[in-house]
Amino acid sequence: DIVMTQSPDSLAVSLGERATINCRSSQSVLYNSNNKNYLAWYQQKPGQPPKLLIYWASTRQSGVPDRFRGSGSGTDFTLTISSLQAEDVAVYYCQQYYRGLTWTFGQGTRVEIK
Amino acid sequence: QVTLRESGPALVKPTQTLTLTCTFSGFTLDSSGMSISWIRQPPGKALEWLARIDWDDAKHYSASLKTRLTISKDTSRSKVVLTMTNMNPVDTARYYCARTVAVAGVPSDYWGRGTLVIVSS
Numbered sequence: 531d532i533v534m535t536q537s538p539d540s541l542a543v544s545l546g547e548r549a550t551i552n553c554r555s556s557q558s559v560l561y562n563s564n565n566k567n568y569l570a571w572y573q574q575k576p577g578q579p580p581k582l583l584i585y586w587a588s589t590r591q592s593g594v595p596d597r598f599r600g601s602g603s604g605t606d607f608t609l610t611i612s613s614l615q616a617e618d619v620a621v622y623y624c625q626q627y628y629r630g631l632t633w634t635f636g637q638g639t640r641v642e643i644k
Numbered sequence: 645q646v647t648l649r650e651s652g653p654a655l656v657k658p659t660q661t662l663t664l665t666c667t668f669s670g671f672t673l674d675s676s677g678m679s680i681s682w683i684r685q686p687p688g689k690a691l692e693w694l695a696r697i698d699w700d701d702a703k704h705y706s707a708s709l710k711t712r713l714t715i716s717k718d719t720s721r722s723k724v725v726l727t728m729t730n731m732n733p734v735d736t737a738r739y740y741c742a743r744t745v746a747v748a749g750v751p752s753d754y755w756g757r758g759t760l761v762i763v764s765s
Contacts, residue, residue: 531707570751572691579755580691580741587751594723622689627744632704633681635691 531628536636541561542644549611551639553624561629568628570597571609571618574638579606580623584609611641619643646670648680648741648756659755660762666741668746673719674699677747680724682715684737685758692737696744697724708746712734733763 533556543549559568567587572580582591584600587607597612610617624636652664654713673688681696693714696704703712714727724741738760742752 533724566749568749568751572752574691578753579758581755582751582753585751588654589749591750591753623749625691625693627747632706633693635683635693635694638690 531632531634532628534624534626534634535560536624536639538620538639539637540640540642542642543611543614544644545616546595546613547589547644549614549618549641551609551622551641553602553607553609553636555605555607555626559626560604561626562604566637567603568600569607570625570627571598571614572625573618574623575620580608583622614641614643616643646754647711648715648743648754650741650756650759652739652759653654654760655764657765658732660731662728662731662735664726664728664739664741664759664761666726666756668722668724668741668743671725671743673697673717676700677745679746680717681742681752682724682726683740683742683743683752685740686689686734686737691738694728694739695726698720698746720730724742731763735761736763737761 537552569587570582574580588600599610621638627633648668681699682694697715715758738758740757
């Protein structure tokens, strides 16, 4: 299986400031045939199922605010929250869903207000 | 609208087999590119992807749990069933099912609320 490693495990950011979460895969999730990275980001709030934020590494799911941005390619990816809002307090997970392989999640990053 | 709902026993004994059902609506699993995945989350811990079944009946399993898992679908009844054998207390978790639209590159856009399974004697 591809191993997904997120950093940091947790971070505290002031309201309105930027939050940056990193995710590294043990092998590339870039599918050369279509030049797509099979990497997604989810947000999970307490007592709720995860919510898809980003897929294909940088495509925002419908309805997701544009302060959430995904970037990266190959094995290194980043989720940036440009201006943290109170409602963004949550645990964030990256997931690889490379074609033809079993899928795996990162260990999660907890985002809190400083 | 798209909905998914997980159902199954809340409590199982060690060594027993767990059977979970995902009942969905708002889409059909025999549409090209559609899939259903199972994911679990032990209390206070991270998500763990378990298995996926595709529209063409292809099945995919977590490498670490492959020998214990079986996934199947009943398209006419809009259900997907996951069985896990030889349950252990470490399998205590909330089990989720989620929809995948592979043709659009979307991994899991709709999720059920999950069902909590406790493994205890």
